[in-house]
Amino acid sequence: MATVRKRELPSGKIVWQADYRDGAGKRRSKQFAKRKEADDFLLTARGEVRAGVHVADSQSITISKAADLWIERAENEKLEASTIASYRQHRDIHIVPRIGAVKLSAATVPWVQSFADELAKTLSRAMVKKVLGSVSSIFTEAQRRGLAAQNPVSAVKVRMPKRDKGRPEMPTMAELRAILKATPEKHKPFIYTAAFTGLRASELRGLQWSDIDLDGGVLHVLRRADPYNKLGVPKSEAGTRTVPCGPMVISILRAWKEVCPKGELDLVFPNGAGNVESHANLLNRVFWPIQVEAGVTVSTGAKDEDGNPVLDAKYSLHALRHAAAAMWIDQGVTAKRIQVLMGHASIQQTFDRYGYLFEARDDDSAAAKAIEERLISA
Template sequence: MQGTRTRALDSRGRPVPGLYVRDGRFIAGYQCPQARRWRMQALEAATITEARRERDGLLSALREARVAAPAATTLADVFAEYQSSRSLSERTRTHERHLFGRHLGTMGGRRAQDVTATDVARALRGMRETYSPWTCVAVHRILAGSFSLALRRGILTRSPMDGLAPSERPKQKNARRIAVLDGETMRRLVAAGTSERWRAALALAGYAGLRLGEIRALTWADVDLDAGTVAVRRSMLPDGTPKAPKTDAGARSVPLLPALRRRLVEWKLQAPHSQPSAFVIGTADGKPIAERNLRRALEESKAGAGLDGLEDRLSMHSLRHSFASMLATDLELPATTLARLTGHADAGFTLRVYARDGRDDATLVADVLARASGAGVGA
């Protein structure tokens, strides 16, 4: 049982403002600048002089935001606010909650201010042996976002994520590289589609860079054959629910390349539903096509084009990567234009992740030497 708290007295027996004593320990009382509430905090000082100095230092640090005001906010509270602060689909929100509960549940009940870099590193290290790099990166992203919000809210003055060594930060790495197709290989793949509908779907990914959900949500009203554009206005969740594009930059207008235009014209002539409100790639009764059917169409096309034995991973998203690489390497478009056409807000991200030169070393070297010769560089 704690003893009675009394006022601390100086050498002349006078009460010292803001200092108290209980069970032989000094306690600082102060008006918290952030919370605007009176708080009490135990001190490490052994003498009245040290206690005065420690209290003054605490108040100064609080005023200058070098330390955060004591808060009972838990990591779970911060995570909940982090989710509320973003516009998320219900699927993403549920997935994040699952990851937090499964991997951070114990840590979630602790005060956010008590979680250290060592705690975070230990949690991530424990996952590394059992879970995929993708899962580890997703949990790391949740922690980084939650602590970043705690910083902005004044709950923390320094994120424990800053204390992680580079080797302790999980890295997202696929077992196989994403395939990037050249123009001829893309033509073979699209032509190997088993129907005009699937050939049009593959062309939308390979020649316009549309995401899987964007292909499923596309209507004929979004395709302007006269102006030569495809307007990306919405996406679609796996269950068929329409949603806004992935980011604000996701709403965009993409040029209709000749190869894509031909495929769309041929498919529109045969499509059972071609009115403006109908889905471009829909079912026979006009409903959204299932994701698994698009993936199955790609697998059949890969087999027909002799590409099912590739060392690199060839997925629907690979076709989007190939489109971005074509814009960057073949058309040599500026990074900002490249990001705009692929629906990215960050041009640097587009270059780092999507715009990969798919040529082999010999072709790349020959191209650089030819360009250097023509420009008189290094002559």
């Protein structure tokens, strides 16, 4: 039978003790400073016992231990090395040093919200959201193992104001023309494919010749290369997709196939030995020098030995992906189709990224006029 009773401790302190039996029938108790707290706990505990998910405080493990079990699960499921490295970073830098000693059973929604607020004092909102995502995964794994009754993180939200999201950085049409014009012949296959298909750099690095239908004018995104140059499937189901290629890109790729370095992986954009090219090399040896040659740069604020300003390339490879999306939108491609072409998991992700490009299109007025005329003439 579950009860709440008043007790005087040897120290003279008065507490309210909640007594109950857990799912195995073992007597448990927990003390509180106020009766209402004891009553609320008992109500929750009895519900958890009935549901078969209750974990007594004495049996609860720390968040640090639970985090280790979470990493262990990721390793056993053979997640990508980069993903596991990111999980470890969250655990070792942001989670264990701050809340590692706290027991899972002691974590409440207000407590998690307080943790999120503390993180926000030193981290960006985007990073706070990622760290909370990891904490939520830790609780989910603990629930799978019967070590946690609930996931208090699920009720905590990190607001991401529109001003924090910002608009994706991409070259203007004039800058893009300059970049394409400055691209040497040997790098045209990669740069032109990136600019006109919108593939992620990892997808371009993992692209194989069997993925390209030169006669049909399309390429199939079936894999990607991770930061460790290992090939794997796209991170989400939406990442597997078919993307159209214009005749110019197809012509460039057809010629490139004859001289492309050969290797066992049959990659479209390999390194000189035919293996996966690193992201860093594509930036340092290809895209950044092209931008400097094209005059698409920003000043570093430093000067060289002759007193001339030192310039850096303005954009990352991801900027070409954004530029491709912007050109499709400018041609009237629908948001749903953009979602598919870009490999976004949801239409909301597409609107979050490119919604402003769909707004106030130049032909809006013309479309409204055409609708009026059609109705009136009918």
